[in-house]
Amino acid sequence: MARYTGPKHRLCRRIGNCLWNDPKCPSKKRPVAPGTKGGQRGGGGGRRGKMSNYARHLLEKQKLRLTYGLLEKQFKNTFKRAQRMTGVTGENFMKMLECRLDNLVYRLGFAPSIFSARQLVNHGHIAVDGQKVDIASFLVRVGQTISIREKSRKMPMLVDSTQRSARTVPAYLELKAEEYAGRLSVAPRLQDIPVQVDTNLIVEFYSR
Secondary structure, three states: OOOOOOOHHHHHHHHOOOOOOOOOOHHHOOOOOOOOOOOOOOOOOOOOOOOOHHHHHHHHHHHHHHHOOOOHHHHHHHHHHHHHOOOOHHHHHHHHHHOEHHHHHHHOOOOOOHHHHHHHHHOOOEEEOOEEOOOOOOEOOOOOEEEEOHHHOOOHHHHHHHHHOOOOOOOOEEEEHHHOEEEEOOOOOHHHOOOOOOHHHHHHHHOO
16 A cells, blocks of 8 residues: 655644654744745645635644544545444544554554554554554554564664653553553543544535
8 A cells, every 4th residue: 555655744844733743843943835935825734824614624634644644545434434433423533543553552652653653563563462463453442452572572663762752651551661562441532632633624524
């Protein structure tokens, strides 16, 4: 499957703010789209011009999609699944995105970015309840334990990330750093998910 391989922070500038809370992100100094001067082009965030209603909905959708590092097809298919579930579609959607295996590997601090977390999963370095899982979109259930496979624990990238990670582990996760493991203890609540987005705009976007 195709994936974005360009500079990650270029995506942040496209949106108008940092997507992954990196203090060194250039979007904090230049919240304008790449290739523009002083926000002369409309249709975005930061110092850009006034947006249309459609542009606001699109921007919010793109912000969430890029935060989780998904392609449009993956993102839309997940939304459709959320629509078929009982309850509030926006909340269901956020919880499904948050419970993806690659995302929880990132939240636990086992990888420096969502992209490297996906690599760890795809290359077979991650286990769920002791069984290798190499599918990044695998939805982790409450009570399941995510761990780094023993033979992979000395990888330089992983060691560096676990030693230097300053991310706060969300309340719905239990981290056992000394065991290279973490557990999804409860279902994520919308207010505890560290992503600032208006899900109503995204639901409206796909309801057009």
